[in-house]
Amino acid sequence: MLELRRARKYYDSPGEAIHAVDDVSMSVCAREFVAIFGPSGSGKTTLVLLAAGLLRADSGSVRFEDRDLATLTKREMLSYRRTELGFVYQSFNLVAGLTAEENVAVPLLLRGTPHREARKRALAALDDVQLLRRSGHTPAELSGGEQQRVAVARALVGEPKLVLVDEPTGNLDSETGGSVLDLLSALPSERGAATVLVTHDGRVARYASRVLGMRDGKLTEADQEQAAILQ
DSSP: OEEEEEEEEEEEETTEEEEEEEEEEEEEOTTOEEEEEOOTTSSHHHHHHHHTTSSOOSEEEEEETTEEGGGOOHHHHHHIIIIIEEEEOTTOOOOTTSOHHHHHHHHHHHHTOOHHHHHHHHHHHHHHTTOGGGTTOOGGGSOHHHHHHHHHHHHHTTOOSEEEEESTTTTSOHHHHHHHHHHHHHIIIIIOOEEEEEESOHHHHTTSSEEEEEETTEEEEOOHHHHHHHO
């Protein structure tokens, strides 16, 4: 479903180029849950931004269902993000003036879903993340953990084929974080969605069916140090 072929992404820095993603090849099958596990600064977030088409590889390719994202028109890219992809951002990216329900409904409304149906599905998605009672509150009225759960609900409401998750539990307590991870890990079997999660937390990575390690922009099987953390 998702495939990176020798993908590279560099950032210019005084005196050198930073290899955020360095010659990475990987594939994710339908109904698979993959964790990318590594320390901060290892390139994990850049990798998922490439997969989302929010960044373009400097070389190599990023493909979804055998379509090279670099060849998509603007309209096709919008369709990919709106209909095929769900993205849980580490920084939430909620709209300040909208309620939780309205934030979750946005992806559906952008697709042209009737307002009543979008509202019904948004409330169901908030219920899935145990936040139905806070559906009428704006982000400023929600805790960081509650905002993260709204972001998860928004990513899942459109029933995407691929879900990308960037550090999903950094603002959640252990109980709520566990329930969100249970929901994410059930996506492949219950909703048929492939899921790619990036994290620096070994406890989070263990929820995945396959774990890859990432250091200095390179993707590998988890090394000995990372494997020990995953035990």
